[in-house]
Amino acid sequence: MSNIEYIETVRLDYRLGNITEKQAKEKLKNFIKEFNEKYGIPKRWRAEEGEAYFYIDVYNNIEESVDNCLTSD
Structure with missing residues (x-):
């Protein structure tokens, strides 16, 4: 799943009520952490x-x- 697809999935789940705001925030924080570990500044x-x-x-x-x-x- 690409980065854009991941973010869109989180957005859609949030809009449909599948996840709460707190869960969406936590998912996004984890995604950003993983992204920065892989592509961030060494x-x-x-x-x-x-x-x-x-x-x-x-x-x-x-x-x-x-x-x-x-x-x-």
Whole structure:
């Protein structure tokens, strides 16, 4: 079922009285959550404070650094 079909199904069920407003809201919230998990902005990963991480510098070298939880890290 496509995203549009899903939303239309929820709308139709609501209009026909098959689901309550609370149920429709919950279905829509779950749909949005699943959609964002699949297509949303990827979550950023960051090393814990004092832990090492790797990055590619401007010369395409792989470098290792320690995260000090500063904005410059």
